[in-house]
Amino acid sequence: MTFKAWMPSLAAIAALGLAACSSGTESDGPEAASSDTDIVRHSLDPYPSTYTPRPSGVTLIQGGTVFDGLGGEIEGGDVLIENGRIVAVGTGLEAPEGATVVDATGRYATPGVVDIHSHLGAYPSPSVSAHSDGNEATQPVTSEVWVEHSVWPQDPGFEAALAGGVTTLHVLPGSANLFGGRGVTLRNVSARTVQEMKFPDAPYTLKMACGENPSRVYGNRGRSPATDMGNMAGYRTAWIEASEYRDSWQEYWDAAEAGEDASAPTRDLELETLMGVLDGEILIQMHCYRADQMAQIIDLSQEFGYQVTTFHHAVEAYKIPDLLAESGTCAAVWADWGGFKMEAYDAIRENLAMTHANGACAMIHSDSDMGIQRLNQEVAKALGDGRRAGLDISDGEAWRWVSSNPAEALGIADQTGSLQAGLRADVVLWSGNPYSTYTRADLVWIDGALSFDRRDESQQPVRDFMLGQPGEGDQ
Secondary structure, three states, X not given: OOOXXXXXXXXXXXXXXXXXXXXXXXXXXXXXOOXXXXXXXXXXXXXXXXXXXXXXXXXXXXXXXXXXXXXXXXXXXXXXXXXXXXXXEEOOOOOOOOOEEEEOOOOEEEEOEEEEEEOOOOOOOOOOHHHOOOOOOOOOEOOOOEHHHOOOOOOOHHHHHHXXXXXXXXXXXXXXXXXXXXXXXXXXXXXXXXXXXXXXXXXXXXXXEOOHHHHHHHHOOOOOOOOHHHHHHHHHHHHHHHHHHHHHHHHHHHHHHOOOOOOOOOOOHHHHHHHHHHOXXXXXXXXXXXXXXXXXXXXXXXXXXXXXXXXXXXOOXXXXXXXXXXXXXXXXXXXXXXXXXXXXXXXXXXXXXXHHHOOOOEEEOOOOOOHHHHHXXXXXXXXXXXXXXXXXXXXXXXXXXXXXXXXXXXXXXXXXXXXXXXXXXXXXXXXXXXXXXXXXXXXXXXXXXXXXXXXXXXXXXXXXXXXXXXXXXXX
């Protein structure tokens, strides 16, 4: 998919001076800065990433089958890693002096798995009410909350996902609300704080939900929204308020920059996030099942001039691949979940393959602490169903569904999601064809650092929570 040209990364926005500090009011964080200290501005990233990659050696993965994450397949292929980055991908690569050479004969090397829909950390293991921290289901619009403030870094689910080859994951709030709050993209590394896991400069996202979830939650409380039309009215009301809020700030900045005596608007965290969406700085990740509902949301986005990046749980995406492609919107789906409620009734197993084959950006997602451990097998199921329906999709092409496509939809494809020189060395070496039920992730590198080794317990991290719990600390 292609994002709008005006959609910059947070880093780029900061460089343009749109992120700045307040003067005469409270400071917003360590990234606050302004070229004009008399003008009130607010940091877009008051809780910046403090992630530091582990040291990377020089590694040559040699003689395996390589899926590059962009559709390419290389038999007898090599991947060279150095200083945390991929240096080269090809055949017959020479091992630099001092390099660790990994014999990949009979095995497969791929980009690390990127899961665009996870709740790890916000709904951690063990699943108990005290840990249920993902839904601020107190009012239909809670765009002011950020899921990173609920993420518990000790969740053992992160390690289980790592054993399944997951190197990057996107954690979202739940779907009770029309606007559920900001999502965050994480590196799958051991850490004491969530900031140590945050993917550097990854754009923030905003979780939205359509359909039964918000109308059921609030309709059962005797308040709006109670129907789909109530949902739409709620979205429109919020976007009108956000548009007016953005206008008020722009008018203030114009006046202040012209040297006029202007007062800054009162800061509103709820509308600030929505303003970020309207300005193209925050990406919409939206829970929606039915084709007609997704079409209405695309119309809504065009009414207010923002982009829907991805529909999640899009079980009827196969009905509207043309609309998705025209709007530049991706579909994140399960391989074979469906029919568990009316709005998921028209699910078909060929959904992912058909949506992809008809020109739309499509991908697999988990939405599950268990499913995230086997996303390679979920891709295998979707690929098999597509082929049985007569669609000609190669093994290498299908790996896009779990690597480059979700990376693109998260705004980080220039950093990870494919095996290209210069990108982060997030690589998985599988014991065999990753679409086999019997295949496991043998080795996982994150930024070139060996982060998991299936045959070496010393290279199988265990979170603090699991230490001292008999029989539970082993992977």
